[in-house]
Amino acid sequence: MSDIRSTRLSETSLVRVLLLNIHRFMHPQNPSTPFLALDAALDRRALIVSPDTSFSEAIAMMSKAQSSCVLPGLELSLNTTLMSEARASGLLIVEGTQLLGVFAERDALEAIVSGQDLTAMTLTDVVQRSMIRCTASEDQTVFTALDQLRQHQIHHLPVVDDQGQWLGLITPASLRALLPLDELLKSKPLAEIVSPPVIQAPATTSVLKLAQLMVEHGVECVVLTSSEETDAQPAGLLLRRHILQLWALGLELSQIPAQTVMSAPFLCLPASESVLVAYWEMQQAKVQRFGVRDAEGSLLGVISPTSFLEMLDLNEMHSAVDQLQRSIEQFEVSKSKADQDPRPDLDLQLLENPTGLLEQLQCSQILAAMALHIRESLNLTDILQRSVEEVRQFLKTDRVIIYQFHPDWSGTVVVESVADGWRPALHSRIHDTCFAQNYAQAYKRGRTQVCDDIYTAGLTQCHIDILVIYDVRASLVVPILQGDHLWGLLCAYHCAGPRRWRAFEVELLKQLATHIAIAIQQSELYQQVQTELQERRRTEEQLKLSLKEKEALLKEIHHRVKNNLQVISSVLRLQSDYIKDDRVLALFKDSQNRIRSMALIHEKLHQSSDLLKINFEDYIRDLADNLLRSYAANVQAATLQTEAAGVWLNIDTAIPCGLIINELVSNALKHAFPTPAPDNEIRVEIVPTADHRLTLTVRDNGVGFPPDLDFRNTDSLGLELVCVFTEQLEGTIDLDRTVESGTTLTITFSELDNTGKA
Structure with a gap:
């Protein structure tokens, strides 16, 4: 086992030394300031033309290169875009x-506004200055x-060898990419x-007039x-390159208002804002220039991503680079000594070292407490906050955060534990333009980033900018991870130094x-269930409300139908007052009773809680009372008994069943009892059967049905x-017909x- 551990240590040391040597080989530097080698800032892929290239061809080449800098939909880092x-x-004009x-x-712009005929002009004619x-x-x-760029106020400095052959081009963009000046x-x-x-x-000014202003100033x-008012708000920008692109298209610059081609909107930041934070805001807004305003809101100037190179003190910049380099070298030396230390590594021989064993025990306690808290609580924020607090205390580091991604790979710091004295990052929304392109897929595959020093880890500059803003x-x-989905990142940051x-610590x-991830999944499932329950409750409330509205509507319908039927019944009664023929009067009374039987059903439904x-x-009891009142002349002829306990019928069944009872009872009252007697009786029963049907029985003890009469084939409308x-x-x-007296149907x-349907 000890041989295996020694081999691991040796391999680790060799890898670190190899990486350090590769870094130094890629950045050849003098001993005092290793970051400052000129060769590292050279752009060796400059655009080259011959001196006989026409002016229009040169402008077309520059315009085409500008339009190809950023492909649509492709997220590139700021340094890549600037280069x-x-x-x-x-x-570069090379022969x-x-x-x-x-x-x-x-x-190019000076030549365009000069008014010269440029059709036959070559680059030799245009470039006059030494x-x-x-x-x-x-x-x-x-x-x-x-220093030369600043002294001569130029943005392109060719670098040649002793024989005058060109080696590359120095630009503010290439210097910005090299100089680690974030701090x-x-x-x-x-x-x-x-x-x-x-x-x-x-903004209504012509493009040609603006080109003249650029050359003049x-x-x-x-x-x-x-x-045109003096206090008018900035609306956008017009750059040199925009004018050259328009000229290359053969457009008449004097006829084009600037507002049709300007870059908008115009980002403006206060003069008190940090330069690094301002540059980050610029990247978030995806603009290349922004304005600086004073406390009164007046515009002080326009800043580009390389403006600091033109204005900051050179000695101050040199000192910042030197200080950073010394910090890196000191850290590398301490790591090398640790790798060469013959004592057992704490991470590899925990059982032989009480301190390491204690740390491992604390790791286990943190994880066990986390698992217990997940089982006991559904409050995700509380779980995450406790986790980052305990990890930060255990690691003795300055900041621990949980960062959640949005669909566009921007994200928000949702939980943070930060030591006193460091800038809080909680709720900060960050869009790292480098992440989706350089890191997302690796993290989806479970990548762990172990970065001892952000300046030696090979990070992209845009990523370094973000980390420096938050003192990392x-x-x-x-x-x-949530399955194949990258939900977010758990980050431990050390701010005081490498x-x-x-x-x-990595394993923890x-x-x-x-x-x-388990806690998030558990919380999301709980939230999903709660959302579904709330949605179900809302649906139930809507259904209840809808049902109440429908019940009210149905009751109103039954009420109106009942009223209308009663109106018809009343009209028939009034009409019967003018009828002298007893036979016709009986017909009117029968019709009136039939209408009342239907109206009574709607009245019952209107009054019932079950619609x-x-x-x-x-219903049968009230119907019988109505019939007895209707045939008041025969009220002494018989008594009427009803039995229908526990029988509930819907309206489709109740109406025909009620009309049947009306006809049979009316027929019995009219014909069954020619002479009054105290024992005369009509009985109506309706009972359920064993086969889930219903049996309606109407019987009387009157004179009985004529034996020679077929009730199925008779002139009686009622039957x-x-x-x-x-x-x-x-x-x-x-x-x-088996009964001795009376009739039973x-x-x-x-x-x-x-x-x-039945």
């Missing part, structure tokens, strides 16, 4: 291997190159790098305002990320209606459903 734009903003000059955007160039040597550094820029306000003049013009852009110097980042993360964060069915026992309604109920009707039927 591409800088390369497209100037052409053979000899460099003759530089053709830049400023030269060329500023730099000869490569050991004493040349990025700061000597920057310095974080402490500098915009007020220190802004410089006049600010040229403003109404020696600026690369004009701020366009919404109107060393980072340990593990993914939080830090060597140990293996058990990885296991904790797994527990956090689908009525209590048929109550004909009884047969019709029985068929409607899909039932059967039988006359019992039995009807067996099934309750109809709402489609009219």
Whole structure:
């Protein structure tokens, strides 16, 4: 086992030394300031043209290169974009291997506004000024190159060897990509790098007029305002490159208003804002220039991503780079000593070291507490907050956060534990343009980022910018995965300086990320269930409300139908007052009773709590009372008994059944008892059968049915209606002739459903 551990240590040491040597080989530097080698800042892919290239061909080449800098929909880092734009903003004029000059955007714009005939002009005719160039040597550094750019107010510095052959091009963009000045820029306000003049013009001004203003004042852009008033708000920008692109298309610049081609909107930040934060805001807004305003809101200047190179003190920048390099070298030395230490590594031999064993025990306790808390609580915020607090205390680091991604790969810091004295990051929304392109897929596959020092870990500059804003110097980042979905990141940050993360610390964060993923899944499932329950409750409330509305509507309908039927019954009664023929009067009375039987059903439904069915026992009793009142002349002839306990019928069954009872009882009252007697009786019963049907029986003890009369084939309208309604109920009707006296009619039927079927 000890041999295996020694081998691991040796391999780790060799890898670190190899990486350090590769880094130094890729950045050849002098001993005092290793970051400052001129060779590392060279852009060796500059655009090259011959001196006989026509002016129009050169402009077309620059315009095409500018339009190809950023492909639509492709998220590129700021440094990549700046390098591409800088390369497209100037052409090296080379004959053979000899460099003759530089053709830049400023030269092109001066030629366009000069009014000369440019159709036959070549680059030799345009470039008149003597060329500023730099000869490569050991004493040349990025700061000597920057000094020449500032001294001559140029943006392209060719670098040649001793024989005059070109080696590459130095631009502010290539210097910005090389110089690690984030810490310095974080402490500098915009007020220190802004410089006049600010040229403003109404957005309605022609493009040609704005080109003349740029040449006259020696600026690369004009701020366009919404109107000609002095206090008008900035609306956008017009850059040199925009004008050159329009000219390359053959458009008449004097006829084009600037508002049709300007860059908008115009981002404006206060002069007190940190330079680094302002640059990050610029990246979030995806703009290349922004304005700086004072406390009163006045525009002080326009800032580009390389403005700080033109204004900050060179000695201050040099000192910042030196300080960073010393910090890196000291950390590398401490790591090398730790790798060469013959004592057992704490991470590899925990059982032989009480301190390591205690740390491992604390890791287990944190994970166990996390698992217990997940089982006991559904409050995700509380679970996550406790987790980051305990991890930060255990790791003795400065910041631990949980970062959640949005669909566009931007994200928000949802939980944070930060030590006193460091800038809080909670709720910060960040869109890292490098993440989706460089890191997302690796994190989806479970990548763990162990970064001892952000300046030596090979991170992209845009990523370093974000970390520096939040004071990060060393980072340990593990993914939080939900299946194949990258939910977020668990990040431990050390802010005070570089830090060597140990293996058990990495393992703790990885296991904790797994527990956090479980907690998130559990919480999301709980929230989903709660959402579904709330949605179900809302649906139930809506259904209840809808049901109440429908019940009210149905009651109103039954009430109106009952009233209308009663009106018809009343009209028939009034009409009967004018009828002298007893036979016709009887017909009117029968019709009136039939209408009352139907009206009574609607009245019962209107009064019932159940709008689908009525209590048929109550209905028969009220119907019998109405019939007895109707045949008041025969009221002494018989008594009427009803029995329908527990029978409830829907309206489709109740109406024909009620009409059958009306006809049979009316017939008995009219014909069964020619002479009054105290024992005369009519009985109506309706009972359910064993086969889930219903049996309606109407019997009397009167004179009985004539033996020679076929009730199914008679001229009586009442009996004909009884047969019709029985068929409607899909039932059967039988006359019992076996009784000694009276008449018994039995009807067996099934309750109809709402489609009219039994």
